[in-house]
Amino acid sequence: MLEDTSFAIHPGKKTSNEAIKYVDIGNVIEYKTTEQNYQFISEHGYVTISFFSDSIVRIVMNPWKIPDLTLSQTVVAAPKKVKINEQETNEAIILQTTKMELVVRKQPLRITIKDVAGHVLENESERGMAYRENGEVIVFKDKDKQDHFYGFGEKSGYLDKCGEKYEMWNTDVYAPHNPETDPLYQSIPYFMTLRDGRAHGVFFDNTFKTTFDLKSYESTYSFHAEGGQLDYYVMTGPEPKSVLEQYTFLTGRMPLPAKWAIGYHQSRYSYESEEEVRALAKNFVERDIPVDVIHLDIHYMDEYRVFTFDKKRFPNPEQLIIDLREMGIRIVPIVDPGVKKDPEYSIYQEGVWQDNFCKYIEGNIYYGEVWPGVSAFPDFTEERVRKWWGEQHAYYTNMGVEGIWNDMNEPAVFNETKTMDTSVMHRNDGRPATHRELHNVYGYLMGKATYEGMKSHLKGKRPFLLTRSGYAGIQRYAAVWTGDNRSFWEHLQMSLPMVMNLGLSGIAFTGPDVGGFAHDTNPELLVRWMQIGAFTPYFRNHSAIGTRYQEPWMFGEKYESILKKYIQMRYEWMPQLYLLFYQASGQGLPVMRPLLMEYPDDKKTYRLNDQVMIGDNVIVAPILAPSVTDRVVYLPEGSWVDFVTEREYEGNQVHIVHAELDELPIFIRKGTAIMQGQFVSNTEKQGKDLWMYVYASQSNEEYRFTFYDDDGETFSYEDGEYLKLDMQIISSTKKVEIDIIAKEGTYQPKYNEIKVKVIGLTDEQNVIINGVERSNYSSITI
């Protein structure tokens, strides 16, 4: 308690700055090559180097024995066959692929990684890999003055993480998320370094508590784990996009989401009864505000027992779900991992009888307190238990539920440590390990269990899963929301770099609680938050018990009409967002991205926290402060067009733009195009028409993009039922040529043509579509 007062900085509490002493790995004693690997035995440790591709190398150091390469909880890729040129000199061993060069110096063992042009990516100089007798492992590497760091998953603070120190230990943090609040709910031990326009990535695949120190030393950075092997990958990039493709090659990419899952979600802790939920749905329909999902928070359950409904509050959930579905709305219930200790509760009974709960080594079940009171926790590290948990979800899918919300899965426990006892021994599919080692994957494995269970029950329909906790690779199973933020302007501001860094960490489907979870929102904040919310990959308005309600009509007509406009806009942009989600599922690229991803050579983009890109050609620059109606926006090279006014702006400079409360500055790069749909009604949502807005450029420009569509609901796309159009737009002073250069797939959409609108044509420019001269309003038959 006293730690919350000035006592925390009492002069008597001075902490020592003395550096911790590590045992350096020392000199190489022996070196040998096996078919796949390069093994080094040094005075104080063992190192194995292997290549996953020309551009991805894995380095594993174990202080005690030859590294075990089979321990990853997340890597889905197998090493490709890579041609390596190997040379040995007295000083070093040099391993070269077509994309990188590794120099392993022998005395002492130090590794340098370069690209083929000779640029140093990662370098161990004075200090390198090391460990302590207590099992900690660490590596020190050189840090360049030019370095900018991104990623690290879900972290508060600014976009560029240079000068920060982060810990990975999944934690339930209700206390305000300040710039220094760390760790939060997710552990994504991965980052990307951008140096002089070239990017590379590092993924430290260690599930223990890990620390990344980019702060303590001027020219050195380090990463460290409390235990396990120093097991990490370096990805050579050199474009930020390639780094992400390489990282998601290792940890996987998100499945294509159902279209309804990328619509608008309305939530509250809690809508407490069937009547309340029906009234809420009715409000949306009558006001013609689109909504795809209503979430049920913990009050739907019978005393917070998962896989139950409270009979008084929700007497007929089946009918509720059917009726809402007819209104075009789906229900997503919350499911936490804690199973109430109650001998008369079937899930608890089964869990005990089948030996499914986390236990101590001595065999007694671990109990912790959460919403249901004393609870037991499924041991998701065991395949058998994941299957059991997944099977339970038939309870929901039989009622027509297609999406689940996983919360408290760090796991959160109401005690001093905020989580499970670290001495709990997980079964871990035959490789028992303590909770200290597997804590960071608990939520991720719950996500795997839930997603796979839902998928098998839904028989061909795409499940949706939302999770609070996760580990690298969580994108394969779930969308991530950023937990318990507050209705502060500062939290709106912070949500942008947070979502961008999550996107740079392979997790494309993310968003904050729009409007703010805790604290009371206010109409202006809600409007500004919903405006950018319409563009955040995951879009949910959620608020806490005891706070002001923040449904779109809560603040009167003036605000309702603005909020409605932006929720509808989300649906108008759906075809564009969906093609970006297709990119995320295919290449791992984020939907919402920092400008540096598209303009890595432009230093002005490296620290832009308050504007985002949607895909590669749209910049959104929301207003993020109260009473503000003007802001500075930086537009990079090229020319840009205001989406609403169609006014042109020159790139490579800043502009002051004006945005009244109902306005959101959006800019499209000239020479490119976006796809637009229409919003029809709550039940139908998407209209029949599909538009392509082409922004004519007068300088010679070529733009390519892939339009993608399918039924948005099933896995039929896996059997070729999709529509894929590779589009090309070439602008010059005389003409704008629009071509479909390839068409693929058997999906028959409702539209049979794309309506085309060309914006910003000069008198000299003609429009040519698939080789034929057309007007600036025309169409393409598909």
Ligand code: GLC
């Ligand atoms: C946690 C979640 C929040 C949820 C609440 C009740 O605080 O982060 O979103 O509403 O629990 O379930």
